[in-house]
Amino acid sequence: MKQLLRNLKPDRFDDLIALNALFRPGPLGAGMGETYVECRHGRKPVTYMFPTLEPILAPTYGVILYQEQVMQIASLIAGYSLGEADMLRRAMGKKDFAKMAKEKSKFIDQGARRGYDRAKVSELFDLIEFFAGYGFNKSHSAAYALVAFETAYLKANYLTEFMAGLLSTKSNRTDDVVKYIQNCRELGLEVLGPDINQSELDFTITGRNQIRFGFAAIKGLGEAALEAILAARAQEGGFKDFFHALKATDLQKANRRVWESLIKAGAFDSMEANRAALVAGLPSALENAGKGGIDTGMTSLFDEAEMASLADNWAVPEDVEPWSRKERLRNERETLGLYVSGHPLEEFKDALQVHTVGSITALKEAVAAGRVKDRDEVSLGAMVSNVAFKTNAKGEPWAILYLEDLTDKVEALLMAAHFDPVTRRRTRTFELFRHLALTDALLRVKGELKVETAGGNGGGPEDEEEEQTVIKLFVTGLENLEDLQGKGFSGVVVKLPKGEYPERLLPLLRMYHGNLPLQIEFQGRDGTVARVRAGSELNLRFDPDLSERMAKEAGCGLSWTF
Numbered sequence: 001m002k003q004l005l006r007n008l009k010p011d012r013f014d015d016l017i018a019l020n021a022l023f024r025p026g027p028l029g030a031g032m033g034e035t036y037v038e039c040r041h042g043r044k045p046v047t048y049m050f051p052t053l054e055p056i057l058a059p060t061y062g063v064i065l066y067q068e069q070v071m072q073i074a075s076l077i078a079g080y081s082l083g084e085a086d087m088l089r090r091a092m093g094k095k096d097f098a099k100m101a102k103e104k105s106k107f108i109d110q111g112a113r114r115g116y117d118r119a120k121v122s123e124l125f126d127l128i129e130f131f132a133g134y135g136f137n138k139s140h141s142a143a144y145a146l147v148a149f150e151t152a153y154l155k156a157n158y159l160t161e162f163m164a165g166l167l168s169t170k171s172n173r174t175d176d177v178v179k180y181i182q183n184c185r186e187l188g189l190e191v192l193g194p195d196i197n198q199s200e201l202d203f204t205i206t207g208r209n210q211i212r213f214g215f216a217a218i219k220g221l222g223e224a225a226l227e228a229i230l231a232a233r234a235q236e237g238g239f240k241d242f243f244h245a246l247k248a249t250d251l252q253k254a255n256r257r258v259w260e261s262l263i264k265a266g267a268f269d270s271m272e273a274n275r276a277a278l279v280a281g282l283p284s285a286l287e288n289a290g291k292g293g294i295d296t297g298m299t300s301l302f303d304e305a306e307m308a309s310l311a312d313n314w315a316v317p318e319d320v321e322p323w324s325r326k327e328r329l330r331n332e333r334e335t336l337g338l339y340v341s342g343h344p345l346e347e348f349k350d351a352l353q354v355h356t357v358g359s360i361t362a363l364k365e366a367v368a369a370g371r372v373k374d375r376d377e378v379s380l381g382a383m384v385s386n387v388a389f390k391t392n393a394k395g396e397p398w399a400i401l402y403l404e405d406l407t408d409k410v411e412a413l414l415m416a417a418h419f420d421p422v423t424r425r426r427t428r429t430f431e432l433f434r435h436l437a438l439t440d441a442l443l444r445v446k447g448e449l450k451v452e453t454a455g456g457n458g459g460g461p462e463d464e465e466e467e468q469t470v471i472k473l474f475v476t477g478l479e480n481l482e483d484l485q486g487k488g489f490s491g492v493v494v495k496l497p498k499g500e501y502p503e504r505l506l507p508l509l510r511m512y513h514g515n516l517p518l519q520i521e522f523q524g525r526d527g528t529v530a531r532v533r534a535g536s537e538l539n540l541r542f543d544p545d546l547s548e549r550m551a552k553e554a555g556c557g558l559s560w561t562f
Helices: 002-008 013-022 025-029 032-040 051-060 067-078 082-093 097-113 118-132 138-157 159-169 174-186 223-236 242-248 256-264 275-293 301-311 325-336 346-355 360-368 429-436 505-511 546-554
Strands: 190-192 204-207 210-212 377-391 397-404 409-414 418-420 425-427 442-454 468-480 491-495 513-516 518-523 529-533 557-561
Touching (some): 002 032, 025 032, 051 067, 067 097, 067 118, 067 138, 138 159, 159 210, 174 190, 223 242, 242 275, 256 275, 360 377, 360 468, 377 409, 377 468, 397 429, 409 429, 429 468, 505 513, 546 557
Parallel strands (some): 190 210
Antiparallel strands (some): 204 210, 377 442, 442 468, 491 557
16 A cells, blocks of 8 residues: 555545555456556556546546446446446446346447447446456545545654554454554554553553553453552552552452453563562462451451551562563463563564565565465464364364464464475375474464455445455465574674763673674764674674673674675
8 A cells, every 4th residue: 555655646635535446456456556546647548438438537547446437337328227327336346247248238238229339338348347346435435535544644743642542442452452562663652561550541651652551451450450450549649569559459359360460461560570579479468468458346456556567568579580581471461462571573583584575464565565466485484372273074184373473463274285286296284394383383484375355345235345355374384483593694783872882892792703794883973873894703603692682781782684
């Protein structure tokens, strides 16, 4: 769509209406988008089979783009009533060949009786039959264009507010939240995890280009629990620490599961970074917090003070080993449905650039633009979120791999066997790769693309509103991403902090000596940038941990080149 917009250079609302109708697999595959653009900019002449068609087709530069145009043409040339024209439109849209054959004879006969050349009328019917199969309802397209125009304006002028609102409306649809958070990061917006003192129910703006996760997006938090926590926070003027949050909140409404979900989601990281310690101490914290708030039935002031003192003695357990990065991310996914503080695929981003076609979203965009087609061989880097094992009619096992990356999801079918029409060989793919078909596995997936289009042309209540393109992969190969780390890399670039040369840099470089040539990028305080090739004694070896160490210990950025 972006490329089509750039080519068309729209300067009127009608262009936006046309774009909605053009940007679907059928019209794009038929070359209608290119024809429209070329005619729109005068690089290709606009022609009409009959001069009388000009008032109908001039707004779309001779291209039969909308279903309404099909009806108008049928009325003008063949004298159809609007009801008859609508029946013709339906038959064409649904590709009812038997009915279209009858309509063609009627169309030609009535057109000839109205003084039009019979052969040209027959040719016109064939033309509108071709275009009508792709035609879209203009009234629908206009409505979509208006919404697109308004949202584009808001996104361009109020980006942070727009994305926060968008995330809030999609908070119960994890797939959309994942997609829009990635979109935020690409646009330079920071999406922070939930925080017990800053988060509200919805996603909120907490700083310049900064959006905070909303409580409503955390799994396991009921409405009553959220209301109790927010009411307690308001009354207390914010929570001082984890135990303060428990003591101040009605624990009859916010049970252990609620607090565990908040911890795993990272809501208490600003108070205590060790999530594992909070989970380990949660039972005793709840018990002590309950003591402080339970009516014991005693009348002695001494007893009440003693009970309160005992309750306040709780502390975060010491010597609890923090969760590993993998455990932390897994728990985030459990409670949020996605990763916030990182993603298992991030450490493989360089390998993915070298050995795959890009992200799942990029692949879908390439399919929509016609750059990648049905039955093309592609490769993706993804995490297996789930595996469903099946059995075919012959009793042979096969599986569906549900894949995801930082941008989107797709299904990959690991069939019992795969036939290669070029080599004429049949490969037992399930047997070969069954050992890699595991939940949470990080894989490069090679496969044959299957592109399917579902839906209609937005023609009415009996038709589908929109066409949708669904892609799947028929697996031809699986590999662990770890096996690709470092392969195909040609060098490395280290970017220094602006105006600085960290003392820790040289010792770090020497620790990772190898064969990859190093370039160091200097950034002057005046904005100048210079890149210098280091001597061979500072060549580096690939190591997935080096980038993180370089950032933490020297404040430098690192990227592998290929």
